[in-house]
Amino acid sequence: MKLLFLSGADRAEAWRAQFAKLAPELEFVQWPDVPDPAAIDFALVWKYPPGELARYPNLKLVSSLGAGIDHIVGDPHFPAHVPFVRLVDPSLTDGMVEYAIYGALRHHRQMRQYESFQRAGEWRPLPAPDTKSTRVGVAGVGEIGGAVARALAGLGFAVAGWSRSGDGPEGLEMFAGAAGWKPFLARTDILVCVLPLTDATRGILNAEAFAAMPQGSALINIARGGHVVAADLVAALDSGPVAYALLDVTDPEPLPAIHPFWRHPKIEITPHIASLTNPATAAPQVVENVRAFLNGKPLRNLVDRGQGY
Ligand code: GLV
Numbered sequence: 413m414k415l416l417f418l419s420g421a422d423r424a425e426a427w428r429a430q431f432a433k434l435a436p437e438l439e440f441v442q443w444p445d446v447p448d449p450a451a452i453d454f455a456l457v458w459k460y461p462p463g464e465l466a467r468y469p470n471l472k473l474v475s476s477l478g479a480g481i482d483h484i485v486g487d488p489h490f491p492a493h494v495p496f497v498r499l500v501d502p503s504l505t506d507g508m509v510e511y512a513i514y515g516a517l518r519h520h521r522q523m524r525q526y527e528s529f530q531r532a533g534e535w536r537p538l539p540a541p542d543t544k545s546t547r548v549g550v551a552g553v554g555e556i557g558g559a560v561a562r563a564l565a566g567l568g569f570a571v572a573g574w575s576r577s578g579d580g581p582e583g584l585e586m587f588a589g590a591a592g593w594k595p596f597l598a599r600t601d602i603l604v605c606v607l608p609l610t611d612a613t614r615g616i617l618n619a620e621a622f623a624a625m626p627q628g629s630a631l632i633n634i635a636r637g638g639h640v641v642a643a644d645l646v647a648a649l650d651s652g653p654v655a656y657a658l659l660d661v662t663d664p665e666p667l668p669a670i671h672p673f674w675r676h677p678k679i680e681i682t683p684h685i686a687s688l689t690n691p692a693t694a695a696p697q698v699v700e701n702v703r704a705f706l707n708g709k710p711l712r713n714l715v716d717r718g719q720g721y
Contacts, residue, residue: 507687549600
């Protein structure tokens, strides 16, 4: 049985080592060196050229290397009959939670102001922020967003969530759908975007959304750059109400050197590093799904492509 690794070569060796250990019966094939496409049974994919998967006529199962699946949903040539599973990697979730906590505390504890005071040699205490009355809003409360919301609530923030259906983790105040979007934003001092990127959420962080947010609010985007309308964010930072944006994701990636985000004084950018899939914790579930497929058992984290996440 052959497993195609359809992603950058830089990550291949770590994955190859895991499969050698966990499933030596699977032969690891590193794309693009695929002498016999018909021999490929399984594929592990991340940001591959659209249409590529249609070249493997005997493909049985595709696993995403990450949590997001927009790269696959956006591929019009994805072989429709092939089941597709995504990863739910606990170590990926932990990294996302850590990054969201960092961004929320950085804004909440006014660290950027203190950095500028230090540069000016100023000893200048600001009024202490009150955590219980600082309202965090988590947009998208699935596997990762739910964990982010729980962690920030654990720090004492007033946390609420927003989702299309209004479903969310037990005990979390939720806002639902289009009707709940602006009320949710209006009570959100720190917005953490963890939404999936779908036709319904592309550009959702736009001028109208920013206008609904309170003065001095912050945006932490750990989802996809496509959620943000760049010019609208710059305008909301320049003229209010948004005071700070921490962006781990941009559109496109990498962000071109001339993009206004790079040098905006109220924007901080990291290169999509909030969290990375860890082959050691993620490979076992890929192998489990391959074995489940071969034994006719249900697959874990099967994606409904129609829904888009
Ligand atoms: C990373 O962006 C992922 O979706 O796993």
